[in-house]
Amino acid sequence: MSALEKIGLRALRRMDPEMAHGLALRGLRYGLGPKTGALTTDRLKTTVAGLDLPNPIGLAAGFDKNAESLAALGDTAFGFLEVGAATPLPQEGNPRPRLYRLTEDRAAINRFGFNNEGMEAIAIRLARRPKNRVLGLNLGANKTSDDKAADFATVLRHCGAHVDFATVNVSSPNTEKLRDLQGKAALEALLGGVMAANDADIPVFLKIAPDLSETEVADVADVVRSSGISAVIATNTTLSREGLQSPHKDQAGGLSGQPLFERSTRVLAQLSTLVDVPLIGVGGVGSAEQAYAKIRAGASAVQLYTALVYGGLSLVGEIARGLDALLARDGFASVADAIGTGREDWL
Secondary structure (H helix, E strand, C coil), X not given: CCHHHHHHHHHHCCCCHHHHHHHHHHHHHCCCCCCCCCCCCCCCCEEXXXXXXXXXXXXXXXXXXXXXXXXXXXXXXXXXXXXXXXXXXXXXXXXXXXXXXXXXXXXXXXXXXXCECCHHHHHHHHCCCCCCCCEEEEECXXXXXXXXXXXXXXXXXXXXXXXXXXXXXXXXXXXXXXXXXXXXHHHHHHHHHHHHCCCCCCCEEEEECCCCCHHXXXXXXXXXXXXXXXXXXXXXXXXXXXXXCCCCCCCCCEEEEHHHHHHHHHHHHHHHCCCCCCEEEECCCCCHHHHHHHHHHCCCEEEECCHHHHHCCHHHHHHHHHHHHHHHHCCCCCHHHHCCCXXXXXX
């Protein structure tokens, strides 16, 4: 991390978290972010759901909700990007404050509630996206919708032609009754509608919660096998507060960051024994070692977001370079060779 980035992060962490987030995005658009381009080596190149990635380190949804900073993010070391979540109609989300730093835990709690400018505004920006980057869109549902399941299909139909993959997000804890759609029957119906709306014929991913029981994970796996889903993102934020130290630990919302690492990786490993589609590991990735652990637990790629609050965007390149070194150390010629080789440690 450069001295300038350290100063910038220190200044941002003194501000209200949501204001700091907005300023970070604005700084990117003004050219203040890294311009390394996607970091790659022969070992790091990989393919997930038919998408060729220069490296397996992705940006998780939520950082750039409205697809405002695509060009700047395209200059970073990420191997792929995911923006959103986008809903059919614009919505303000939940009242502020709704984002909390848990510095002592290197974590965050948010209860944004899918705040975004809506699919029409987002689609205009997606149409101007960098063409040399793998880009996905997280699909969401409006809080006031009478048919939340149909909202996902609506966004995909409107925006699908402008992205390389889309993610059905039924795992956010901040929209009432959304997680109910992870139940087997509801999920089957929802995904059936989404797949029917996939006019652009792009890979569709499913993002699940880390708070599912073994039986619920097995039910999700059954639906994945029968639905045509191309990959599963495991996992979203957790409602657990186990082991937290921060004074903000009792705030409502989803917890992300370091405390999520073990919980999300165990769900990932369990799911990897039940499905044949690629898995993308999310939750607590803040180092090359943690990215490598997710891959060895069964992930084909990983995503991160909260770690950027503490490590800055230069962290992405550090993780990619470190992952390349770890693969070389253990004699793996590629990311694909390492997938699942440490799964038993998590089961």
